Amino acid sequence: MSTAHIGPGDYSRVPNPEQALKYAIQHIAGDRVEIVEGVITPVSPSWAHESAIDLIREQIGPRxxxxxxxxxSGNLDLPGTENFYVPDMAVVPAELARxxxxxxxxxxxxxxxxxxxxxxxxxxxxKRRRYGQFGAPLYLLVDRQDRACTLFSQPTSLGYTRAEGPHPFGVAVRLPEP
Incomplete structure (x- = not known):
């Protein structure tokens, strides 16, 4: 499935329900909406939530x-499913960021x-299972309720096979190369 841009009023390239749903949230529902297992969910993080992401960006920014x-926090499509995520943060090669x-x-x-x-x-x-199934190499879960971070790696068709953590807040979490 292509996630190429479709202009307003151009419905010729929306041949199935999955694409129609994803088109609707991208062009009608607004910028900060995701689909999780077929449920359309607005994304409206709090200041505390955004602060946690900002701290991570500061720490990994130089690298x-x-x-x-x-x-x-650009969109991530999971083709063949009714999932379209807006992650709190994704790290991508600079050329893909455009x-x-x-x-x-x-x-x-x-x-x-x-x-x-x-x-x-x-x-x-x-999301942990789906990101693994769709090959995201690393998934960092920052659990504010448990005050811990867990790094998931080694994605497979069933999810991730490796988990490092949970690490209590304040303990360094080492990310693998690069």
Whole structure:
């Protein structure tokens, strides 16, 4: 499935329900909406949530610049499913960061989700499994409710096979190369 940009009123390239749903959230519902297992969910992080992401960006920022990587919260499509995510942060190669449409999880270097009381279970289970199934090499779960971070790696068709953590807040979490 292509996630190429479709202009307003151009319905000729929306041949199936999955694409129609994803088109609707990208062009009608607004910028900060995702689909999790077929449920359309607005994404509206709190200041505390955004602060957690900002701290991570500050810590990994110098290394990202060295490697020509960019961090943002652009859309990630999971083709063949009713899932279209807006991660709290994804790290991608700089050339992919210029993409107008959605990227795929396997095009990322790292995906970060920060839990909120309203979505913690989704980040801990559904997104962890789906990011692994779709080949995101690393998934960092920042669990604000448990005050811990867990790094998931080694993605397979069933999810991730390796988990490092949970590490209590304040303990360094080492990311593998690059």
């Amino acid at each position: 990202l610049r060295e490697l020509g990587l960019r961090a943002g 993409t107008e449409g959605a990227l795929l999880p396997d095009q990322t270097v790292l995906v970060v989700e920060v839990t909120s009381p309203s979505n913690g279970d989704t980040d801990r289970t559904v």
